[in-house]
Amino acid sequence: MQFRPSILTRSLPILDWLRDYDGTTFSRDFLAAVIVTIMLIPQSLAYALLAGLPAQVGLYASMVPLVAYAVFGTSRTLSVGPVAVASLMSAAALGEVAVQGTGDYLVAAAVLALLSGLFLTLMGLLRLGFLANFLSHPVISGFITASGLLIALSQLKHLLGVSADGDTLMKMAVSLVGEIDQVNQYTLGTGLAVIIFLLWSRRGAVRLLGRLPLSSHAASMLVKAAPVVGVIATIVVAASFGFEGRGVALVGEIPGGLPELSLPWPSLALVEALLVPAIMISIIGYVESVSVGKTLAAKRREKIDVNQELVGLGAANLGAGLSGGFPVTGGFSRSVVNFDAGAVTQMASILTAIGIALAALFLTPYLYYLPKATLAATIIVAVLTLVDFSILRKTWNFSRSDFFAVLVTIVVTLLFGVEAGVSCGVGASIALFLFRTSKPHIAEVGLVEGTEHFRNIRRHKVLTVPEILTIRVDESLMFSNAAFLEERIYGDLAVNRQVRHVILMCSAINEIDWSALEVLEAVNHRLDELGIGLHLSEVKGPVMDSLKRTGFLAHLSGKVYLTQFQAFNAARAQVARGSASRDLAAAAAAGSESA
Known part of the structure; x- marks a missing residue:
C-alpha cells in the first residue's frame, strides 16, 4: 500500500509541495x-x-x-x-x-x-x-x-x-x-515614448534606483514594473489631453467581472x-x-x-x-x-x-483611456528579446x-x-534526424601501440594490418542506415584486396533492428563467399540478446569477441599463421624445383 501516495503525488504534484507548506x-x-x-x-x-x-x-x-x-x-x-x-x-x-x-x-x-x-x-x-x-x-x-x-x-x-x-x-x-x-502623430508619439522608456528602464532605471538604499535585486524587481508605469502614465496623458478626440485608438470600455465557466459546442x-x-x-x-x-x-x-x-x-x-x-x-x-x-x-x-x-x-x-499604442510598444520591446x-x-x-x-x-x-x-x-x-541517422559516423580504427585502445586511423598514429579491416560504427543500426554500412564495407574491400578479416566494433551500437540484421546477414554471406571472416567485438548485452534469438550467430563466418583488442590479436595471429603456411608452401615448392 505504500506506492499509493507516490502515484497520487505524481498525478497531483500540488500535494507534494502543499504537504510541507508554511x-x-x-x-x-x-x-x-x-x-x-x-x-x-x-x-x-x-x-x-x-x-x-x-x-x-x-x-x-x-x-x-x-x-x-x-x-x-x-x-x-x-x-x-x-x-x-x-x-x-x-x-x-x-x-x-x-x-x-x-x-x-x-x-x-x-x-x-x-x-x-x-x-x-x-x-x-x-x-x-x-x-x-x-x-x-x-x-x-x-x-x-x-x-x-x-x-x-x-x-x-x-x-x-x-x-x-x-x-x-x-x-x-x-x-x-x-x-x-495616414499616420497619427499623437499615436506615434505615445508609442515611441513608451518604447524609449521601457528600453531605458532596463539599464538606466537600475542605475537610478541603485542610488537609493535598495539592494541590486530589489532594484531589478522594481524595474520589472516599468510596463505598468508606462500604462498608468499614458492613461493619465490620454485622459488629460483628450486623445480620444484626436484619433488615438484606445482600449475603450472593458467589461468588469470574472469569466463565466462554460463549455463551447x-x-x-x-x-x-x-x-x-x-x-x-x-x-x-x-x-x-x-x-x-x-x-x-x-x-x-x-x-x-x-x-x-x-x-x-x-x-x-x-x-x-x-x-x-x-x-x-x-x-x-x-x-x-x-x-x-x-x-x-x-x-x-x-x-x-x-x-x-x-x-x-x-x-x-x-x-x-489606455492607448493601444502603449500595449503595442510593450509587445515590441518584449519580443525583441526573442x-x-x-x-x-x-x-x-x-x-x-x-x-x-x-x-x-x-x-x-x-x-x-x-x-x-x-x-x-x-x-x-x-x-535533420533522418539525414544524420542515415549516414552515421563510421571510422576505420587501429591499435594505439602500447595500449589496448583503438582510434580513428585518420586522427591518430595507430597500428594497422593490411589483411584486417576494423570498422567502428558510432550509431545504432537500423533500416535508415544499414545500407550505408554495407556500402562502406564493400567500398573499403574494393580499395584493399588484401583483407581477410573484417571486424565490426560494436561499442556504440545500442540496437539492431530487423532490417539491419538482414543487411548484416547479406554482408556475412558475401564475405564468406570471398573467404573473408566477419567478426564482432564489444557487443552490448541487449544487442547480444537480440542476436541470440536469431540464427545469425550460428552462421557467422567469424567469431564474437569481448574486446576489440582480443579480436584484433586473434585476427593478427591467423594472418601470421596464414603467412607462415604460405612461406612453407613456397619453400617446399622451391626445393622441389631445385631437386
Missing part, C-alpha cells in the same frame, strides 16, 4: 505573486490584442489556467499564461475561421484552447513527452526569431495609428507602406479547421515551456516530469477554453521574474491568479546542415506565415 514559504510566494501580477496585467492585455481578441480575454486567460497548472504541473516556478508566439499563432489560426470582433471569433478562441488542452493531456497520459526531443532546438530558435519579427511588425499599425493587415512579412510591409500617409467543421493549428501551438508551447521549466528546476536541483508537464499544460489550456480564454503556455520572461522574485511553489501562481481576478473586478474601468540572428552564425560555424534548416525555417516563417513556419520547422527537424 508561513515563511507563503510570504516568499506572496511577494513573487505581487511582482508577477503587476507584470502580467499589461502583458495579458497586450497579448489578447495580439491574438485579435478583446483586452479582457487576456485577463480571463490569466486566472483559471494558472490554478489548473498549479494543481497538475511539476515545475514549482513556471509561470503559465498568454505568451507572444502562441498569441500570434492563435491570431493566424482564428483569422481563417472567423472575423475579429464577432462572437464567433471568441468561440473559436476558446475552442482552440480546448483542442490544445485535449491534445497536450492525451500526449501526457500516453507518456509521449519524448516526442518533443525530435524538434531541433536550433530550428525552434529560428522559428521564434522569425515570429518575433512578425509580432513586432504586426504591432506597427497600432504604433502608427493606421489600418493595416497581413500575416507575412511582405503583406504587412506592403499594407503599412500603403497607409503611411463547436461545429465539426470548426474543429476540423482548428485541429492542426491547435497541435502546432501545443508543440511549440510545450517545447518552450519545458525548456524554461528544466532550466529553472536545475538551478534549485529540482526535477520536472516531462510527461506530467504535458498534463499540466493541457489542464491549463482546458481551463483557458472553459473560461473564455485562448491558448496559454509557460512564459520565459515571466517565469524568470517569478523565480528571481523568490517564488518557492506554485502557490505564487495561485496568488497571481487571485491578483488578476481582483484587477478584472476593480481596475477595468480605469483602463478605458529575436536572435546569432543562431545563424553559430550554426554556420558548427554544422552547415543545422544552419540551412534554421535559415529555411526563418525564411518560410517570414514569407508564408507562422503556420507554414511551424510545419517547416517540424519537417526540418525530422529531415
Whole structure:
C-alpha cells in the first residue's frame, strides 16, 4: 500500500509541495505573486490584442489556467499564461475561421484552447513527452526569431495609428507602406515614448534606483514594473489631453467581472479547421515551456516530469477554453521574474491568479483611456528579446546542415506565415534526424601501440594490418542506415584486396533492428563467399540478446569477441599463421624445383 501516495503525488504534484507548506514559504510566494501580477496585467492585455481578441480575454486567460497548472504541473516556478508566439499563432489560426470582433471569433478562441488542452493531456497520459526531443532546438530558435519579427511588425499599425493587415512579412510591409500617409502623430508619439522608456528602464532605471538604499535585486524587481508605469502614465496623458478626440485608438470600455465557466459546442467543421493549428501551438508551447521549466528546476536541483508537464499544460489550456480564454503556455520572461522574485511553489501562481481576478473586478474601468499604442510598444520591446540572428552564425560555424534548416525555417516563417513556419520547422527537424541517422559516423580504427585502445586511423598514429579491416560504427543500426554500412564495407574491400578479416566494433551500437540484421546477414554471406571472416567485438548485452534469438550467430563466418583488442590479436595471429603456411608452401615448392 505504500506506492499509493507516490502515484497520487505524481498525478497531483500540488500535494507534494502543499504537504510541507508554511508561513515563511507563503510570504516568499506572496511577494513573487505581487511582482508577477503587476507584470502580467499589461502583458495579458497586450497579448489578447495580439491574438485579435478583446483586452479582457487576456485577463480571463490569466486566472483559471494558472490554478489548473498549479494543481497538475511539476515545475514549482513556471509561470503559465498568454505568451507572444502562441498569441500570434492563435491570431493566424482564428483569422481563417472567423472575423475579429464577432462572437464567433471568441468561440473559436476558446475552442482552440480546448483542442490544445485535449491534445497536450492525451500526449501526457500516453507518456509521449519524448516526442518533443525530435524538434531541433536550433530550428525552434529560428522559428521564434522569425515570429518575433512578425509580432513586432504586426504591432506597427497600432504604433502608427493606421489600418493595416497581413500575416507575412511582405503583406504587412506592403499594407503599412500603403497607409503611411495616414499616420497619427499623437499615436506615434505615445508609442515611441513608451518604447524609449521601457528600453531605458532596463539599464538606466537600475542605475537610478541603485542610488537609493535598495539592494541590486530589489532594484531589478522594481524595474520589472516599468510596463505598468508606462500604462498608468499614458492613461493619465490620454485622459488629460483628450486623445480620444484626436484619433488615438484606445482600449475603450472593458467589461468588469470574472469569466463565466462554460463549455463551447463547436461545429465539426470548426474543429476540423482548428485541429492542426491547435497541435502546432501545443508543440511549440510545450517545447518552450519545458525548456524554461528544466532550466529553472536545475538551478534549485529540482526535477520536472516531462510527461506530467504535458498534463499540466493541457489542464491549463482546458481551463483557458472553459473560461473564455485562448491558448496559454509557460512564459520565459515571466517565469524568470517569478523565480528571481523568490517564488518557492506554485502557490505564487495561485496568488497571481487571485491578483488578476481582483484587477478584472476593480481596475477595468480605469483602463478605458489606455492607448493601444502603449500595449503595442510593450509587445515590441518584449519580443525583441526573442529575436536572435546569432543562431545563424553559430550554426554556420558548427554544422552547415543545422544552419540551412534554421535559415529555411526563418525564411518560410517570414514569407508564408507562422503556420507554414511551424510545419517547416517540424519537417526540418525530422529531415535533420533522418539525414544524420542515415549516414552515421563510421571510422576505420587501429591499435594505439602500447595500449589496448583503438582510434580513428585518420586522427591518430595507430597500428594497422593490411589483411584486417576494423570498422567502428558510432550509431545504432537500423533500416535508415544499414545500407550505408554495407556500402562502406564493400567500398573499403574494393580499395584493399588484401583483407581477410573484417571486424565490426560494436561499442556504440545500442540496437539492431530487423532490417539491419538482414543487411548484416547479406554482408556475412558475401564475405564468406570471398573467404573473408566477419567478426564482432564489444557487443552490448541487449544487442547480444537480440542476436541470440536469431540464427545469425550460428552462421557467422567469424567469431564474437569481448574486446576489440582480443579480436584484433586473434585476427593478427591467423594472418601470421596464414603467412607462415604460405612461406612453407613456397619453400617446399622451391626445393622441389631445385631437386
